[in-house]
Amino acid sequence: MNKQYTGREFGAKEGEGDLNAGNVDEHAKRDMPLCMRQLHKGLKVDHKLKHWGRLQYGLFLKGAGMTMEDQLVFMQTEFGRIMSADDFRKVSLD
Numbered sequence: 330m331n332k333q334y335t336g337r338e339f340g341a342k343e344g345e346g347d348l349n350a351g352n353v354d355e356h357a358k359r360d361m362p363l364c365m366r367q368l369h370k371g372l373k374v375d376h377k378l379k380h381w382g383r384l385q386y387g388l389f390l391k392g393a394g395m396t397m398e399d400q401l402v403f404m405q406t407e408f409g410r411i412m413s414a415d416d417f418r419k420v421s422l423d
Contacts, residue, residue: 348395350403365389376410
Protein backbone atom coordinates (compact mmCIF):
# COMPACT_ATOMS: atom_id res chain seq x y z
CA MET A 330 0.00 0.00 0.00
CA ASN A 331 2.81 2.45 0.76
CA LYS A 332 4.24 2.07 -2.78
CA GLN A 333 0.98 2.71 -4.57
CA TYR A 334 0.96 5.93 -6.59
CA THR A 335 -2.19 7.97 -6.11
CA GLY A 336 -1.09 11.16 -7.85
CA ARG A 337 -1.90 12.47 -11.27
CA GLU A 338 -1.07 10.24 -14.26
CA PHE A 339 1.14 11.91 -16.85
CA GLY A 340 1.16 9.06 -19.35
CA ALA A 341 -0.71 8.87 -22.63
CA LYS A 342 -4.29 10.00 -22.51
CA GLU A 343 -7.19 7.94 -23.78
CA GLY A 344 -6.97 7.51 -27.55
CA GLU A 345 -3.33 8.62 -27.78
CA GLY A 346 -0.75 6.16 -28.97
CA ASP A 347 2.98 6.04 -29.17
CA LEU A 348 4.92 8.43 -31.32
CA ASN A 349 5.04 7.23 -34.93
CA ALA A 350 5.47 8.62 -38.44
CA GLY A 351 1.77 9.41 -38.75
CA ASN A 352 1.29 11.46 -35.59
CA VAL A 353 4.50 13.48 -35.28
CA ASP A 354 2.72 16.70 -36.27
CA GLU A 355 0.14 16.39 -33.48
CA HIS A 356 2.81 15.62 -30.89
CA ALA A 357 4.95 18.51 -32.15
CA LYS A 358 2.15 20.99 -31.54
CA ARG A 359 1.43 20.02 -27.97
CA ASP A 360 4.19 17.83 -26.51
CA MET A 361 7.58 18.86 -27.88
CA PRO A 362 9.83 21.41 -26.21
CA LEU A 363 10.27 24.68 -28.07
CA CYS A 364 13.69 23.80 -29.52
CA MET A 365 12.37 20.58 -31.08
CA ARG A 366 9.21 22.33 -32.22
CA GLN A 367 11.40 24.81 -34.12
CA LEU A 368 13.36 22.01 -35.79
CA HIS A 369 10.09 20.30 -36.73
CA LYS A 370 8.72 23.55 -38.13
CA GLY A 371 11.89 24.10 -40.17
CA LEU A 372 11.67 20.56 -41.51
CA LYS A 373 8.04 21.06 -42.53
CA VAL A 374 8.69 24.42 -44.22
CA ASP A 375 12.00 23.72 -46.00
CA HIS A 376 11.85 19.90 -46.13
CA LYS A 377 15.47 19.76 -45.02
CA LEU A 378 17.62 20.17 -41.91
CA LYS A 379 21.32 20.81 -41.52
CA HIS A 380 23.50 17.97 -40.26
CA TRP A 381 23.42 18.85 -36.55
CA GLY A 382 19.70 19.55 -36.72
CA ARG A 383 19.06 16.11 -38.23
CA LEU A 384 21.24 14.50 -35.58
CA GLN A 385 19.59 16.34 -32.69
CA TYR A 386 16.04 15.83 -34.00
CA GLY A 387 16.64 12.14 -34.73
CA LEU A 388 18.02 11.52 -31.25
CA PHE A 389 15.09 13.39 -29.72
CA LEU A 390 12.58 11.27 -31.65
CA LYS A 391 14.43 8.14 -30.55
CA GLY A 392 14.30 9.24 -26.93
CA ALA A 393 10.62 10.05 -27.29
CA GLY A 394 9.95 6.45 -28.30
CA MET A 395 9.81 6.52 -32.09
CA THR A 396 11.23 3.41 -33.74
CA MET A 397 14.01 3.62 -36.29
CA GLU A 398 11.69 2.32 -39.01
CA ASP A 399 9.14 5.06 -38.27
CA GLN A 400 11.90 7.67 -38.27
CA LEU A 401 13.07 6.53 -41.69
CA VAL A 402 9.52 6.67 -43.05
CA PHE A 403 8.97 10.14 -41.58
CA MET A 404 12.29 11.53 -42.80
CA GLN A 405 11.89 9.98 -46.26
CA THR A 406 8.44 11.56 -46.53
CA GLU A 407 9.78 15.01 -45.65
CA PHE A 408 13.08 14.86 -47.54
CA GLY A 409 11.34 13.15 -50.46
CA ARG A 410 9.74 16.45 -51.37
CA ILE A 411 13.11 17.86 -52.46
CA MET A 412 14.97 14.70 -53.52
CA SER A 413 14.20 11.35 -55.07
CA ALA A 414 13.79 8.18 -53.04
CA ASP A 415 17.01 6.81 -54.54
CA ASP A 416 18.95 9.90 -53.45
CA PHE A 417 17.49 9.61 -49.95
CA ARG A 418 18.50 5.95 -49.67
CA LYS A 419 21.99 6.75 -50.94
CA VAL A 420 22.43 9.58 -48.42
CA SER A 421 20.90 7.69 -45.48
CA LEU A 422 23.11 4.64 -46.04
CA ASP A 423 26.38 6.62 -46.15
